[in-house]
Amino acid sequence: MMASRTAICRGIQRRSWGIGTRSMSSWWSQVDPAPKDPILGVTEAFLADPSPDKVNVGVGAYRDDNGKPVVLECVREAERRIAGNKNMEYLPMGGSMHMVEETLKLAYGENSDLIKEKRIAAVQALSGTGACRLFADFQKRFRPDSQIYIPVPTWSNHHNIWRDAQVPQRTFHYYHPETKGLDFASLMDDIKNAPNGSFFLLHACAHNPTGVDPTEEQWKEISYQLKVKGHFPFFDMAYQGFASGDPERDAKAIRIFLEDGHLIGCAQSYAKNMGLYGQRVGCLSLVCDDEKQAIAVKSQLQQIARPMYSNPPVHGALVVSTILSDPDLKNLWLKEVKGMADRIIGMRTALRENLEKLGSPLSWEHITNQIGMFCYSGMTPEQVDRLTNEFHIYMTRNGRISMAGVTTGNVGYLANAIHEVTKSA
Numbered sequence: 001m002m003a004s005r006t007a008i009c010r011g012i013q014r015r016s017w018g019i020g021t022r023s024m025s026s027w028w029s030q031v032d033p034a035p036k037d038p039i040l041g042v043t044e045a046f047l048a049d050p051s052p053d054k055v056n057v058g059v060g061a062y063r064d065d066n067g068k069p070v071v072l073e074c075v076r077e078a079e080r081r082i083a084g085n086k087n088m089e090y091l092p093m094g095g096s097m098h099m100v101e102e103t104l105k106l107a108y109g110e111n112s113d114l115i116k117e118k119r120i121a122a123v124q125a126l127s128g129t130g131a132c133r134l135f136a137d138f139q140k141r142f143r144p145d146s147q148i149y150i151p152v153p154t155w156s157n158h159h160n161i162w163r164d165a166q167v168p169q170r171t172f173h174y175y176h177p178e179t180k181g182l183d184f185a186s187l188m189d190d191i192k193n194a195p196n197g198s199f200f201l202l203h204a205c206a207h208n209p210t211g212v213d214p215t216e217e218q219w220k221e222i223s224y225q226l227k228v229k230g231h232f233p234f235f236d237m238a239y240q241g242f243a244s245g246d247p248e249r250d251a252k253a254i255r256i257f258l259e260d261g262h263l264i265g266c267a268q269s270y271a272k273n274m275g276l277y278g279q280r281v282g283c284l285s286l287v288c289d290d291e292k293q294a295i296a297v298k299s300q301l302q303q304i305a306r307p308m309y310s311n312p313p314v315h316g317a318l319v320v321s322t323i324l325s326d327p328d329l330k331n332l333w334l335k336e337v338k339g340m341a342d343r344i345i346g347m348r349t350a351l352r353e354n355l356e357k358l359g360s361p362l363s364w365e366h367i368t369n370q371i372g373m374f375c376y377s378g379m380t381p382e383q384v385d386r387l388t389n390e391f392h393i394y395m396t397r398n399g400r401i402s403m404a405g406v407t408t409g410n411v412g413y414l415a416n417a418i419h420e421v422t423k424s425a
Contacts, residue, residue: 038156038396046394054392055414057405060208060373061277062242062340065407070340072275074333078322086318093302093310095124095283096317102324103283106240106247107254107266114258114287121297122285123305124312128238128269129157131284135234135265136165137304138286139199148199148234149190151175153398155208158201158236172200175210180366180378182212188225196230204237204266205250206372209400213243213371219253223260233257234265241273243372245341247334263287270320272373273337279316344373347406351375354415362422375401383421391417 036044042058064070094100100122104115114120125131139146148162151174162169172194173186191200202222207213214222226233235254241247257264263286270281284301288294305312323329352367367375379387379399387393393414395401406414 042394042396045388049392049394051392053413054394055405055410056394057401057403057414058395059402059405062272062275062373062404063407065343065409067405067407067409070275072333072336074323074329074336075274075276075319077329077332078319081322082315082318086314088314090311091124091314091317093123093305094298095312096314096321098325099281099317099321100124100283100285102321103268104285106324107237107251107268107285108258109251109255118291119288119294120285121288121294121301122283123298123301124317125267125282125284125305126309126312127271127280127282128236128267129161129282130280130309130312131267131269131282132158132161132236133165134284134301134304134308135267135286136162136167138301140165140167141304142300143199146197146199148201149194150201151187151203151207153209154201154203155236170194170198174207175212175376177378180212180376181369182214182218184214184218188221191222191225191229191231194229194231197232198229199232199234200226202233202235202253204235204240204253206239206243206374208238208372209374209396209398210376211370211372211374212376214253216252216256219256223257223262226257227260227262232265233262234267236267238267238269239272239372240268241334241337242341242344245338245345247273247337258287263289270316274320274323274333276316276319279319280313281316281320344403347403347411348375350408350411351403351406351415354412355419358415358419360419360423373402373404375403377401377418379418379422386421387417391420393417 039058039060043056046054046056046058062070104120104122105112108114108120123134125134136148139148147168147170149170149172150158150162152171153175159169172190173183176183194200203213205213223233237251237254240250243250254264254266265286266284268283268285270276270279274281286297288297323333348368348370352364355364366378370376377399381397381399384395384397384399387395391413
């Protein structure tokens with residue numbers, strides 16, 4: 001009898017498990033595959049191509065003239081000094097204050113009064129992307145009725161960041177397709193026509209993806225008009241030092257806005273200018289009215305970070321603070337970052353010269369007029385498809401060329417291919 005009851009119980013149990021299993025197996029049946037990232041998908045396609053002639057000019061990371069990833073010598077030396085000397089305890093929610101202090105000096109100036117007066121609320125972030133996301137959530141929480149104006153075009157992830165933070169987005173004119181330069185008149189009109197107190201996302205230098213930056217005089221006019229309208233300027237500065245080779249020059253836009261009395265926000269990253277892509281080292285800073293307000297704002301930024309990732313990682317922050325706080329290592333970094341910028345500038349000149357020697361009917365002045373890692377070539381998606389299908393050259397379909405992928409070994413081949421797909425345009 002006992003055995004019989006046991007068998008019945010087991011049968012009931014098995015049936016109930018079966019019901020549960022069927023129920024659980026349907027939990028995610030409504031989930032479709034996400035679309036591929038337009039940038040990361042280029043690298044996947046490149047790696048899958050067996051052609052020995054393939055070229056990847058879609059990658060958003062620096063490469064040397066052999067097409068290889070680079071670790072800066074200043075980074076290697078910092079790692080040697082750190083090794084075995086530090087514990088692995090949690091950082092505070094706001095991250096390494098030593099790293100943050102050195103980072104603020106880069107953006108705001110070594111002798112900035114804002115730093116001395118402790119008017120800047122700043123926290124370590126997960127590179128520039130994390131800094132933007134922290135700010136987007138902060139904007140949503142404390143300015144829930146605001147919207148963000150984003151340039152056309154911009155780094156595609158900007159749209160994702162503010163969308164997921166549920167901040168309404170608008171756009172403003174930036175790039176002029178015909179001149180392949182800045183659409184300054186339309187940009188200024190958009191600033192004037194935006195509702196007072198709007199948020200504007202600005203690229204501090206080396207605009208991604210176009211490589212088109214306003215001149216110093218244009219930045220001054222932009223700053224003036226934003227202030228007239230009471231808009232909030234938020235700078236994404238992913239390329240300080242990497243654009244021109246001079247971190248001070250690349251921070252000029254921010255300094256202009258500070259001189260005009262703006263209370264700005266700034267996202268900084270060490271991915272490009274120190275090659276710390278995988279370390280995810282960045283900083284978010286907001287200029288405040290006074291020290292008391294800065295303390296309050298920082299506390300809220302930390303509260304937003306807490307349920308996201310709790311604490312930022314320690315190793316990259318140690319590398320950055322070690323380099324920037326040591327005069328010899330900092331000088332070595334300045335030399336190395338200038339070397340990276342100069343190689344990019346040299347490849348721009350070489351690509352333009354090669355295209356012109358081929359007798360291209362098009363003007364390629366924009367290649368050398370633009371600055372930074374990316375060149376907005378002006379090629380159509382169909383022309384880019386031909387480059388990939390016929391020449392095994394990979395880039396995003398908006399025609400953005402990563403100049404870091406251009407080398408003395410492939411620049412001739414790249415120019416020939418571009419000439420072939422554009423000569424009848």
